[in-house]
Amino acid sequence: MKIHEYQGKAILARYGVPVPKGKVAFTVEEAEAAARELGGFVVVKAQIHAGGRGKGGGVKVVKTVEDAVAAAQKILGMQLVTHQTGPQGQKVGRLLVEEALPIEKELYLGITLDRASGKNVFMASSEGGMEIEEVAHHTPEKILKEVIEPGIGLSGYQARKLAFGIGIPAASVNAAAKAMIALAKAYDEIDCSLAEINPFILLKDGRVMALDAKINIDDNAMFRHPEFAELRDLAEEDPLEVEASKFSLNYIKLDGNIACMVNGAGLAMATMDIVKYAGGEPANFLDVGGGANEEQIKNAFRILLSDAAVKAVFINIFGGILRCDILATGVVNAARELGISVPIVIRMEGTNVAEGKKILAESGFNFGVADGMKDGAEQVVRAAQ
Amino acid sequence: MSVLVNKNTRLLVQGYTGAQGTFHATQSINYGTTVVGGVTPGKGGTQHLDRPVFNTVADCVKETGANASVIFVPPPFAADSIMEAADAGVALIVCITEGIPVRDMIAVKQFLKDKNVRLIGPNCPGIITPNECRIGIMPGHIFKPGNIGVVSRSGTLTYEAVGQLSALGIGQSTCIGIGGDPIIGTTHLDAIQLLNADPDTHAIIMVGEIGGNNEEIAAAWIKDNVTKPVIGFIAGQTAPEGRRMGHAGAIVAGGSGKAEDKMAAMTAAGITVCATPAEIGQKVKERLGL
Numbered sequence: 001m002k003i004h005e006y007q008g009k010a011i012l013a014r015y016g017v018p019v020p021k022g023k024v025a026f027t028v029e030e031a032e033a034a035a036r037e038l039g040g041f042v043v044v045k046a047q048i049h050a051g052g053r054g055k056g057g058g059v060k061v062v063k064t065v066e067d068a069v070a071a072a073q074k075i076l077g078m079q080l081v082t083h084q085t086g087p088q089g090q091k092v093g094r095l096l097v098e099e100a101l102p103i104e105k106e107l108y109l110g111i112t113l114d115r116a117s118g119k120n121v122f123m124a125s126s127e128g129g130m131e132i133e134e135v136a137h138h139t140p141e142k143i144l145k146e147v148i149e150p151g152i153g154l155s156g157y158q159a160r161k162l163a164f165g166i167g168i169p170a171a172s173v174n175a176a177a178k179a180m181i182a183l184a185k186a187y188d189e190i191d192c193s194l195a196e197i198n199p200f201i202l203l204k205d206g207r208v209m210a211l212d213a214k215i216n217i218d219d220n221a222m223f224r225h226p227e228f229a230e231l232r233d234l235a236e237e238d239p240l241e242v243e244a245s246k247f248s249l250n251y252i253k254l255d256g257n258i259a260c261m262v263n264g265a266g267l268a269m270a271t272m273d274i275v276k277y278a279g280g281e282p283a284n285f286l287d288v289g290g291g292a293n294e295e296q297i298k299n300a301f302r303i304l305l306s307d308a309a310v311k312a313v314f315i316n317i318f319g320g321i322l323r324c325d326i327l328a329t330g331v332v333n334a335a336r337e338l339g340i341s342v343p344i345v346i347r348m349e350g351t352n353v354a355e356g357k358k359i360l361a362e363s364g365f366n367f368g369v370a371d372g373m374k375d376g377a378e379q380v381v382r383a384a385q
Numbered sequence: 386m387s388v389l390v391n392k393n394t395r396l397l398v399q400g401y402t403g404a405q406g407t408f409h410a411t412q413s414i415n416y417g418t419t420v421v422g423g424v425t426p427g428k429g430g431t432q433h434l435d436r437p438v439f440n441t442v443a444d445c446v447k448e449t450g451a452n453a454s455v456i457f458v459p460p461p462f463a464a465d466s467i468m469e470a471a472d473a474g475v476a477l478i479v480c481i482t483e484g485i486p487v488r489d490m491i492a493v494k495q496f497l498k499d500k501n502v503r504l505i506g507p508n509c510p511g512i513i514t515p516n517e518c519r520i521g522i523m524p525g526h527i528f529k530p531g532n533i534g535v536v537s538r539s540g541t542l543t544y545e546a547v548g549q550l551s552a553l554g555i556g557q558s559t560c561i562g563i564g565g566d567p568i569i570g571t572t573h574l575d576a577i578q579l580l581n582a583d584p585d586t587h588a589i590i591m592v593g594e595i596g597g598n599n600e601e602i603a604a605a606w607i608k609d610n611v612t613k614p615v616i617g618f619i620a621g622q623t624a625p626e627g628r629r630m631g632h633a634g635a636i637v638a639g640g641s642g643k644a645e646d647k648m649a650a651m652t653a654a655g656i657t658v659c660a661t662p663a664e665i666g667q668k669v670k671e672r673l674g675l
Contacts, residue, residue, distance in 0.1 A: 084627070113487060113491075113567055113568070115567050115568060115597045115598075115599070115634070116597075116598070116599075116602070118490070118491055118494035118495075118568045119491060119494075120491070132639070133639045133640050136639070136640075137640070150491050150492060150494075150495045151492075151495070188488065191486055191487070191488050193487060194638075218486050218487050218488070219633075220460060220484045220485060220486045220487070220633060221486035221487070221488060223460070223461055224461075224486070250631045252625075252628055252630065254625065262541075263541055264539060264540050264541025264542065264631075265539060265565055265594075265630055265631025265632040265635060266537070266538060266539020266540070266541055266542035266565070266592070266594055266620045266631075266632070266635075267539065267541035267542050267545060267620075267662075268630070268631055269594060269595070269620035269621040269623075269624055269630050269631070269635065270539075270542055270545075270618070270620040270621075270661070270662045272623045272624070273620065273621070273622045273623050273661065274661045274662070274663065275623075276622070276623045277660060277661050282623060285624070285628075285630055285631065287631040318541045318544045318545050318548065319524070320510075320522070320523055320524035320527075320540070320541070320544055321522060321524070349545075349548055350524055350527065350544065350548065351524050351526070372663055373545070373661070373662060373663040374661060374663035374664075377661075
């Protein structure tokens with residue numbers, strides 16, 4: 001789960017990571033009050049989950065309350081387009097109004113999982129404020145790494161090594177190391193799957209602070225953190241994805257016009273691939289899971305068909321636990337109930353496939369029944385044209 | 386002609402009396418697997434599916450001589466179940482559970498380091514040696530005994546590949562579903578090393594997907610060490626960056642974990658990389674000169 005910058009900063013502050021004074025604002029009036037409280041010299045920052053907000057015009061530094069109001073009016077409600085939002089952008093519904101600070105140096109801190117060792121790795125770089133992927137690509141030597149030992153956390157010596165290594169002056173090293181250790185502790189305790197502070201700043205007066213906070217929380221660990229449920233911002237998610245999540249369906253909206261319904265994540269990805277290979281564009285990723293029931297199949301169908309771009313549907317099921325006859329019944333019932341407006345190609349294999357095919361053939365609907373994945377993909381691409 | 390599991394495998398089931406445990410234990414028993422009993426804390430001393438239920442894995446191992454365990458325990462408790470099995474000395478632990486937090490798996494990985502046990506999964510379909518032993522959730526009837534080893538991060542793609550092989554009359558030695566999570570007990574490399582050392586495995590199918598770089602690591606080893614034909618496929622060539630594609634581990638992040646990089650590494654290692662999963666069976670046939 002992704003959370004907003006202001007939410008991430010509030011969590012980090014509780015762990016002792018220094019952050020600027022600031023307030024979230026949902027309206028221009030709230031932004032004005034926050035700017036006044038902070039003395040007028042503030043940064044007004046759009047709160048959306050995507051990065052690259054500054055370049056897209058979602059971050060403004062202002063000197064007076066009046067200018068803060070003008071900035072808030074401009075940013076609140078705008079469709080902010082960044083390299084991570086796609087061309088349609090993301091509507092800004094919240095602002096973070098923060099004290100503006102005299103920056104001496106912009107640095108980078110981050111934590112992520114190293115899959116090979118099965119341990120988290122703390123990264124630090126002197127090249128703050130830039131895309132860390134770019135730094136990793138062009139000057140990998142500028143990213144310093146320390147392995148976080150499970151059960152121990154980031155040790156003081158590791159944090160100091162990183163702090164000195166990224167050029168923090170001796171007088172500020174202890175404060176920086178303390179912030180790093182606090183970040184690592186927060187990462188562990190709140191079950192993060194990613195944490196990035198970019199930039200982590202050194203101020204002219206020698207203090208250090210997290211000027212940004214990108215915190216992702218492991219969805220699988222949400223049962224341990226019921227209090228985080230309210231941090232979810234549904235406005236940041238695709239409405240169809242939100243709807244699908246209610247039925248435990250793994251759905252991701254894409255830009256094409258061929259809807260895919262598949263069981264199993266690997267086969268679902270491979271189905272998108274083969275549609276593309278056959279010359280089509282997948283409209284979505286959808287994994288109905290290994291044990292889908294009729295009800296889920298019906299809801300999956302409804303969600304697929306509510307995407308206006310969809311011109312044809314490809315159902316690709318390898319029945320193991322999910323029996324082909326159950327699938328066929330679910331599809332036929334859904335088709336009856338929802339009405340079909342687009343061609344449907346079905347490929348199924350595995351448990352009870354003969355019964356499944358019989359149900360489809362006797363349904364009265366003109367389903368395209370495919371012989372194998374490749375044939376199915378080719379049929380559905382033709383049908384969508 | 387197999388690795389890790391065969392007709393001598395004595396399987397215990399953790400989460401034995403639950404719906405999933407009951408359903409799949411029954412399937413395994415019907416397949417001919419030696420299921421010796423199961424564990425559900427608090428139900429020790431009772432019988433389930435005509436086999437004894439124990440309160441602890443240690444009790445079950447002591448009484449039944451179990452040497453493998455399959456875990457159908459809900460995510461919040463699954464890591465604990467893995468550690469319990471390891472502590473009881475169960476040599477092969479197969480964890481089916483999907484949705485275990487990464488933090489729990491970091492702890493598990495540390496815990497297993499000095500134990501002489503092998504973990505398969507989590508978030509995997511299990512492992513099967515056709516006609517001998519089925520551990521997990523796969524549909525047993527699609528498998529056929531033979532000489533092709535299969536290793537895959539995905540359950541249904543394993544079935545897809547196996548379905549094609551069996552339809553072509555080509556059987557399998559052992560099929561290992563290693564799981565779709567970021568931290569797994571047995572990697573592509575581990576599985577390929579086992580299959581490579583098995584004299585009755587004549588060729589290997591390696592199915593991967595986006596996320597991480599385990600496929601690249603395995604490919605590098607294959608290049609220097611494997612003379613058996615290896616046929617591969619990578620799912621997620623069209624997956625958008627930064628989105629988790631169903632499996633917790635299937636994500637292209639920060640430019641790493643891309644399908645194209647994996648496919649390039651595999652091709653460079655002499656692996657026959659299939660453009661689509663529809664051609665896996667056919668490519669195996671060609672590589673074997675059948």
